[in-house]
Each structure stands twice: as C-alpha cells, then as structure tokens.
Amino acid sequence: MPPANHWIVTGNFTADGAVAWRRADGTWSRQIADAGLLADEATAKQLAAAASAAEQREISDPYGIEVYADGKTIDPLTARQRIRANGPTTPIRRPDNGRRRGS
Numbered sequence: 668m669p670p671a672n673h674w675i676v677t678g679n680f681t682a683d684g685a686v687a688w689r690r691a692d693g694t695w696s697r698q699i700a701d702a703g704l705l706a707d708e709a710t711a712k713q714l715a716a717a718a719s720a721a722e723q724r725e726i727s728d729p730y731g732i733e734v735y736a737d738g739k740t741i742d743p744l745t746a747r748q749r750i751r752a753n754g755p756t757t758p759i760r761r762p763d764n765g766r767r768r769g770s
Contacts, residue, residue, distance in 0.1 A: 675689065676688075676703075676705070678730065685697055686751045705731070
C-alpha cells in the first residue's frame, strides 16, 4: 500500500448506521469516492469535531482517517477502513434468502 497523502472524515449515518463519508462541500455520502480530500490531520480533526457538535442527528461519531488518493481512487490504509469502504470481505450467503419461516 502506498503511503498516506491525504485525510478524509468518516462516520456513520445516525438513522441506519450506514457508513458516511464527508464531501468537500460539507454534505455526507455513502460512497468513499465522494469524500473530500484534506491535506492534514488537524483539518480532519477540526471538521470531525464540528460535525460531532452540529450534526448529531445525521452523523454519529465522525473522525478522520488517512488515505492514499491518486486522482482516480481513494484507498483507506487500514484493513478496518477498507472493509467499511468496500463492504464484507466474503460473500454473504444465506440458504433462506433472509426470509423467516411462514413469511
């Protein structure tokens, strides 16, 4: 993995727990590709603190993470953040298709 060259702010949507990525315009997206790139950790911490104080009804526990961005993609550096960005590492298979008996 290349070294970090940017920071982004992430959290979770309060309504449904889905992963949220802060856009450059201050709104939130469900896609990491929409995340606004920041130059340093201090800016990420400042924006996360502001979101925590002002947007609690929309976003839970915002924080900054280091990423590598090459102009086409944004790649989180840790396994945890890659899973949050890209989804489960194994296919989800359920023999019952998620349905309850008698439904």
